[in-house]
Amino acid sequence: MVLSYEPGTSPAHRLDPRSKLAVQVAFAVAAFVYTTPRGLAVLTVLTLGILAVARTAPHRVLWEYRFVFPFLLAAPVLDGVTWGSPWFVVENAVAPALAGYRVLLVLLVAAAYVRTTPVRESRAAIQWAVPGKPGQFLGMGVSFVFRFLPVLRADLGRIRDAHRARLGTERSFSERARNIVVAAFNRAFERADTFALALQARCFSWNPTLPELRFSRLDVPALILTVALLAVALLPFLPV
Known part of the structure; x- marks a missing residue:
């Protein structure tokens, strides 16, 4: 990818x-x-x-x-x-x-x-460019997006494959789009809940030790x- x-x-x-x-x-x-x-x-x-x-x-x-x-x-x-x-x-x-x-x-x-x-180097670069809490918040958000987006795209691919395997392609375009979008959003919310729980379990830190640049x-x-x-x-x- x-x-x-x-x-x-x-x-x-x-x-x-x-x-x-x-x-x-x-x-x-x-x-x-x-x-x-x-x-x-x-x-x-x-x-x-x-x-x-x-x-x-x-x-x-x-x-x-x-x-x-x-x-x-x-x-x-x-x-x-x-x-x-x-x-x-x-x-x-x-x-x-x-x-x-x-x-x-x-x-x-x-x-x-x-x-x-x-991802960790990207976060370190952003926090270097934007000091203080705003930089930490921005770096955290960017790192989350970089880590989370590939997972969501992979989930969407699996949803589409499962939809085709169940002859979903025989339905109308609007129905196919609605089913895929609903399934994708449900999966994204499940991933978000799991992600939040994982952060809590790992004692997520706002100011972790980042790599030296x-x-x-x-x-x-x-x-x-x-x-x-x-x-x-x-x-x-x-x-x-």
């Missing part, structure tokens, strides 16, 4: 999580500033480079994100459709299509981070890329 941490020896695995988070933030800022086809083409090349450094196959990430595609496609389709002739205006669909593609690039970069960064020479290119992306993103706002 790409959307969860996988141990490895790629250069991205050896980077400090703080530098990887900085690259993500800078990339997102640049992606939301440069929304032209040329800008997105450059960001696409950069995204493929980031995935290569993380040794993550793009097609695997796209397959994991397949549930997002209907939402990304809905905006350009709805904006392009008209009530009369010519029924679809391509010019109206271009801007939302580029916006959806921009979101997809950000998700691909995020997948490279999730696959190469242990250290920058190394490998982080220098990542930090340079961060500064470059932020500088390029600020260029349009500087007075001529």
